[in-house]
Amino acid sequence: MKSVPPDDETGLPGLRSWASVYWFVTTVFVVVVGLLAMLTGMYS
Amino acid sequence: MNTLDYVVLFCLLLGIAAYGTWRTRGPRDLRGYLKGDGQTRWFVIGLSVMATQASATTFLSIPGQGYMDGLGFVQNYFGAPFALIIIAAVFLPLYRKLNVYTAYEFLGRRFDGKTRLLGAALFLLQRGIGAGLTIYAPAIVLSTVFGWQLDLTIICSGLVVVVYTVSGGSEAVTLTQKYQLGVIFAGMAAAFFILLAKLPSGLAFSDVLAIAGGFHKLQAVNFSTNVHERYTVWSGLFGGMFLALSYFGTDQSQVQRYISGASLRESRLGLMFNAVCKIPMQFFILLLGVLIFVFYQFEQPPVLFNQVAWQSLTRHVPADKIQSLEARFTVAHAEEKHQLEVWLDARKSDDASAAAAAFAAASTAHAADESVRQEATQTLQSAAPQTSANENDYVFITFILHYLPHGVIGLLVAAFFAAALSSKAGELNALGSATTVDFYRHIFKAEGTDAHYVAASRWFTAFWGVTAILVALFANLSENLIQAANILGSVFYGAPLGLFLIAFFLKWISGSAAFWGTLAAQVLVLALYFLLPKDYISYLWYNLIGSVVCVLLAAAIQAMIGPRSPEAAPTVTP
Numbered sequence: 001m002k003s004v005p006p007d008d009e010t011g012l013p014g015l016r017s018w019a020s021v022y023w024f025v026t027t028v029f030v031v032v033v034g035l036l037a038m039l040t041g042m043y044s
Numbered sequence: 045m046n047t048l049d050y051v052v053l054f055c056l057l058l059g060i061a062a063y064g065t066w067r068t069r070g071p072r073d074l075r076g077y078l079k080g081d082g083q084t085r086w087f088v089i090g091l092s093v094m095a096t097q098a099s100a101t102t103f104l105s106i107p108g109q110g111y112m113d114g115l116g117f118v119q120n121y122f123g124a125p126f127a128l129i130i131i132a133a134v135f136l137p138l139y140r141k142l143n144v145y146t147a148y149e150f151l152g153r154r155f156d157g158k159t160r161l162l163g164a165a166l167f168l169l170q171r172g173i174g175a176g177l178t179i180y181a182p183a184i185v186l187s188t189v190f191g192w193q194l195d196l197t198i199i200c201s202g203l204v205v206v207v208y209t210v211s212g213g214s215e216a217v218t219l220t221q222k223y224q225l226g227v228i229f230a231g232m233a234a235a236f237f238i239l240l241a242k243l244p245s246g247l248a249f250s251d252v253l254a255i256a257g258g259f260h261k262l263q264a265v266n267f268s269t270n271v272h273e274r275y276t277v278w279s280g281l282f283g284g285m286f287l288a289l290s291y292f293g294t295d296q297s298q299v300q301r302y303i304s305g306a307s308l309r310e311s312r313l314g315l316m317f318n319a320v321c322k323i324p325m326q327f328f329i330l331l332l333g334v335l336i337f338v339f340y341q342f343e344q345p346p347v348l349f350n351q352v353a354w355q356s357l358t359r360h361v362p363a364d365k366i367q368s369l370e371a372r373f374t375v376a377h378a379e380e381k382h383q384l385e386v387w388l389d390a391r392k393s394d395d396a397s398a399a400a401a402a403f404a405a406a407s408t409a410h411a412a413d414e415s416v417r418q419e420a421t422q423t424l425q426s427a428a429p430q431t432s433a434n435e436n437d438y439v440f441i442t443f444i445l446h447y448l449p450h451g452v453i454g455l456l457v458a459a460f461f462a463a464a465l466s467s468k469a470g471e472l473n474a475l476g477s478a479t480t481v482d483f484y485r486h487i488f489k490a491e492g493t494d495a496h497y498v499a500a501s502r503w504f505t506a507f508w509g510v511t512a513i514l515v516a517l518f519a520n521l522s523e524n525l526i527q528a529a530n531i532l533g534s535v536f537y538g539a540p541l542g543l544f545l546i547a548f549f550l551k552w553i554s555g556s557a558a559f560w561g562t563l564a565a566q567v568l569v570l571a572l573y574f575l576l577p578k579d580y581i582s583y584l585w586y587n588l589i590g591s592v593v594c595v596l597l598a599a600a601i602q603a604m605i606g607p608r609s610p611e612a613a614p615t616v617t618p
Binding site: 028 | 115118122125126128129132133253254256257258260262263264265277309312313316319320323324327
């Protein structure tokens with residue numbers, strides 16, 4: 001049976017702290033908004 | 045809809061409801077009934093949070109929003125990732141540490157009994173109306189389109205969700221949401237790919253985007269600072285963040301979904317799953333509407349998608365006027381289609397000037413058929429003002445009915461109802477929990493047995509289910525469905541969010557100051573909403589106004605009454 005990581009560990013490869021998870025989410029947001037801005041710029 | 049569609053519809057909806065009821069049958073204690081078995085993993089939590097938020101309006105109305113206004117609505121969700129991060133980092137650990145059943149129980153521990161009751165009462169008021177809207181949304185549109193009896197549609201769909209929510213509690217809600225979301229995604233994916241296949245041959249995806257962009261449907265971001273505009277990056281980022289913070293962080297229908305995780309880690313990851321997926325998901329639903337718009341440039345749509353409105357028009361206006369509208373619309377649309385075909389040929393032969401001229405002609409023709417639509421709507425509003433001229437909610441369902449094969453139509457209609465049921469189940473579960481824990485157990489019967497509270501919770505869940513059905517039976521909306529849901533949320537979320545922000549971050553403010561600050565802020569927001577002209581302030585700003593005013597008033601009241609006494613110090617700290 002797989003052991004469940006304790007709460008302070010994220011259990012995600014490459015994202016070991018919760019702060020890094022939050023930065024990852026923020027980065028995804030910036031990339032998504034950037035892509036939407038590009039789409040807006042290209043077709044307006 | 046034919047027999048195959050009805051078979052698909054009833055098998056999926058009743059099958060999931062019956063399976064959820066059967067799997068979660070048997071007695072359980074209060075913890076099991078309100079929080080589930082405590083083994084829920086992050087992916088299921090993530091789906092449950094998503095399913096509770098994404099009601100039928102999301103899938104029925106947002107494609108229409110994309111068709112009419114383009115992608116700009118996606119900005120409303122820009123604040124959600126940041127709100128979810130704050131909740132995962134600050135709110136969630138405290139909820140779990142205190143092992144509360146409801147978010148308002150936390151207010152009781154932090155402040156006092158009256159502040160807890162105020163938070164819970166605002167939730168019950170807002171969510172009680174919202175649950176009615178959740179079930180009214182698909183019923184009004186689908187009963188209109190299919191000719192079903194509206195009352196019967198509301199009552200039947202309402203009772204299905206009441207049965208399995210009352211029977212299995214939180215565990216049944218989470219279990220059924222997982223499968224309902226599967227039906228929703230399958231339906232939306234089917235519609236998306238069939239739509240792509242039905243676009244004219246020779247039309248590349250880059251051509252589709254060029255057409256959509258040419259008609260201003262791809263303006264996804266708007267950096268304007270004008271507060272009167274409904275969708276801007278700033279209203280979405282700040283107003284939207286406060287709306288999402290309030291909804292995900294303080295609304296029991298959401299809190300109940302993620303505090304039931306197997307661990308803090310699972311709950312956090314479930315929230316982060318939504319933080320990453322929310323904007324792309326809304327974007328694709330809006331894009332579906334934009335693609336439908338492009339599709340209808342080559343296939344003639346009805347003058348009005350809302351056929352009840354159109355039929356009302358034909359009854360109130362002379363036949364020659366109707367024929368004139370139809371004829372002008374047909375001519376304008378044919379011209380638009382022709383010019384777009386010329387544009388496509390010129391684009392393929394790299395003739396930029398011919399392409400520009402053809403697109404300009406197509407735009408002129410488009411403006412002509414839009415003016416016919418507006419004339420039809422204005423004529424309807426003056427001839428029969430009581431008839432709703434709302435178009436957004438009817439765009440997607442009209443496309444589904446006319447262009448999707450049988451079986452898939454049933455799947456899509458099942459998807460709309462699945463979205464309504466999954467959302468309503470989460471709401472009823474939360475309403476029953478808050479009424480039991482924050483009112484019944486707190487005020488009337490503090491020393492009952494677990495079995496007693498489970499029975500009470502079942503009765504309260506059923507009560508709210510029936511109340512939601514009654515609200516839906518008497519509902520009458522002037523806004524389109526998704527707007528109505530967001531406006532209701534924005535008007536009632538700001539002040540409670542301010543209350544929770546004080547609870548989490550401003551330890552020097554006492555219960556009495558927080559209570560009166562919240563009450564005054566809520567009254568102010570209601571006054572602004574009802575007294576100011578419509579759209580004077582974009583409704584998302586009410587979240588920010590309510591929160592800020594609540595915090596400032598509570599701080600001012602606290603300053604007036606003096607520092608709180610040491611014995612009244614908070615019993616909980618973040």
